[in-house]
Amino acid sequence: MSIQQLPDTLVNQIAAGEVVERPASVVKELVENALDAGARRVDIDLEEGGVRLIRIRDDGAGIAPDELPLAVSRHATSKIASLDDLEAVATLGFRGEALPSIASVSRFVLSSRRDGDVHGTSLQVDGGKLGEAAPTPHQRGTTVVVRDLFYNVPARRKFLRAERTELGHIEEWLRSLALARPDVELRVSHNGKPSRRYKGDGQPGLPGVSSGDRLGETLGEEFARHALRVEHEGAGLRLHGWIAQPVYSRASADQQYLYVNGRSIRDRSVAHAVKQAYADVLFHGRQPAYVLFLELDPTRVDVNVHPAKHEVRFRDARLVHDFVYRTLHDALAETRAGMGVAVSTGASQPAGGMPAGAGGPLPSWAAHRPQADLSLRVDDARSAYAQLYATPASAVAPVDGQGAGPVPALPPTQDERTPPLGYAIAQLHGIYVLAETGDGLIVVDMHAAHERIGYEKLKNAHDGEGLRTQPLLVPQTVAVSEREADVAEREAATLADLGFEVSRTGPQSLLLRSVPALLAHGDTEALLRDVLADLREHGESLRIRAARDELLSTMACHGAIRANRRLTIPEMNALLREMEATERSGQCNHGRPTWARFSLPEIDRWFLRGR
Structure with a gap:
């Protein structure tokens, strides 16, 4: 077959294969165009999951009558004019392919009016065939009507799913948009019935702070109740948004939203x-939930790497990875037991009206905590807390039938000096510690809590010593791929920092001379391969730390107090105080919660008090 120029209609239909995957793709492109035009309200009318009808109406700036035919031409756009514009794209759309691609696979009508125009103008396109522009009544803004999607491409149409499935994809994308743009009102109807309305009363990029509470409205009140506000800037990067506390996790990655300069993307x-x-x-096996906004200079990110603009490429991918990791790692470290919500790096505001957590000035009760190592060593804990909480020496009683000991008394009033986890009053079934607070009851899983405390102490101690290496008695030859050998040679200094002394001995071989001391008895060859894979893909590796932490976690688990171990009141209080002071003490090493709070009104409801 001889080489020939493809007709425009076929070119557009081929492009539609990249841009228009399903009705949700059409909604995305058209709504993003509306936002780029400055719309503050967008109405989305759907029929049969968007297959029969998609109508998008906005109150944006509108399109000039003589530019309507140009708007449905390939590579025609008002958003970029030069390569410099492309390298610093600030709009959601920029390719100029969406409208002609959609119009080539549907019955398409574009209508618009600008301020100052006497009337609106409408242009019809049927399967890519351009009609004549005609006057039409229209309010300020633009309306795009897409009927019978893929009617002329039956091979594509048969791949569409059931009506409910296609509608679900549209609703999920609109949920993602609603989180990013609480300043825009979105009204959705399906088959003639209103189905969703997001009020536009917030500020761009600040989800959850609008009076309509976009965070709870989109992801549910449970997410909003467990959300931690993140706000951090550095190295020309800014990360803000919400991450869910570890106790709120998901079986799937269905509540993970990432935005780069306002654009919803996926990035590995x-x-x-x-x-x-x-x-x-x-x-194990659970997924975190988050809504995160990453902002950086547009010239440091390439948004033109995916036809549907789902992915971006960072110029400093390693820096971005490390910035996100450090910011969230530090925020999660502040999830101490007893705190309603953690304070992240930088300014932080809790969601759902919960009290702020650790950080800032010490609460007044902290000044009264004895400056001793309260590590549940019985003698230390008893002497420290006997002095702080005990009644006069004459008030003694047997403890567990093992002789006499002081009976601690609660302070006469529960005021601002009451610590977050309150004061211990009893132990339940040798498993749980019960503590009274000013507003209710705290229940602590003592093994899980002590396990986390021990684990954090082991990590801190090991971090203080630095990473020790252990030379191998006989250096070990490791067969690798050529790419792995290249990485090992290039990242020799990084590997040395991680405890591996490695040299290249051939195109596909390495010589391993030393390994991290703590992990020397494991499969160091497999660990080295994993580290090389991380360095190749992400520019850094946390596997050494992860393997070390797994070993320290096991050690902490074996060293933690066991069920049916009877604790004295001072020991219980020592445990509570250490939980309040220990990072990540809201959950054990395996992710289980270590404590629960029951408010007095909640307990009153158990017994129908006040009814």
């Missing part, structure tokens, strides 16, 4: 950074 490197930040606090 950032997702890996978030996963690593949660690695020490999340139950």
Whole structure:
């Protein structure tokens, strides 16, 4: 077959294969165009999940009558004019392919009016065939009507799913948009019935702070109740938004939203950074939930790497990965037991009206905590807390039938000096510690709590010593791929910092001379391969730390107090105080919660008090 120029209609239909995957893709492109035009209200009318009808109406700036035919031409756009514009794209759309691609696979009508125009203008396109522009009544803004999607491409139409499934994809994308743009009102109807309305009364990029409470409205009140506000800037990057506390996790990644300069994207490197930040606090197999906004100079990110603009490429991918990881790691470290919500790096505001957590000036009760190592060593804990909480020496009683000991008394009033986890009053079934607070009851899983305390102490101690290496008695030859050998040679200094002394001995071989001392008895060859894979893909590796932490976690688990171990009141109070002072003490090493709070009104409801 001889080489020939493809007709415009076929070119547009081929482009539609990249841009228009399903009705949700059409809604995305058209609504993003509306936002780029300055719309503050967008109405989305759908029929049969968007297959039969998609109508998008906005109150944006509108399109000039003589530019309507140009708007449905390939590579025609008002958003970029030069390569410099493309390298610093600030709009959601910029390719100029969406409208002609959609018009080539549907019955398409574009109507618009600007301020100052006497009337609106309408242009019809049927399967890519351009009609004549005609006057039409229209309010300020633009309306795009897309009927019978893929009617002329039956091979594509048969791949569409059931009506409910296609509608679900549209609703999910609109949920993502609503989180990013609480300043825009979105009204959705399906088959003639209103189905969703997001009020536009917030500020761009500040989800959850509008009076309509976009965070709870989109992801549910449970997410909003467990959300931690993140706000941090550095190295020309800014990260803000919300992350869910570890006790709120998901079976799937269905509540993970990432925005780069306002654009909703998927990025493996950032997702890996978030996963690593949660690695020490999340139950195995569970997924974190978050809504995060990353902002940086547009010239440092390439948004033109994916036809549907779902992905971006960072110029400093390693820096971005490390920035996200460190920010979230530090925020999650502040999830101490007793705190309603953690304070992240930088300014922080709790969601749902919960009290702020650690950080800032010490609460007044902290000044009265004895400056001693309260590590549940019985003698230390008893002497310290006997002095602080005990009644006069004459008030003694047997403890567990093992002789006499002081009977601690609660302070006469529960005021601002009451610590977050209150004061211990009893032990339940040798498993749980019960503590009274000013507003209710705290229940603590003593083994889980002590396990986390011990684990954090082991990590801190090991970090203080630095990473020790152990030379191998006989250097070990490791067969690798050529790419792995290249990484090992290039990252020799990084590997040395991680405890591996490695040299290249051939195109596909390495010589391993020393390994991290703490992990010397494990499969160091497999660990080295994993580290090389991380360095190749993410520019850094946290596997050494993860493997070390797993070993220290096991040690902490074996060293933690066991069920049916009877504790004295001072020992219980020592445990509570250490929980309040220990990072990540809201959950054990395996991600299980270590404590629960029951408010007095909640307990009153158990017994129908006040009814």
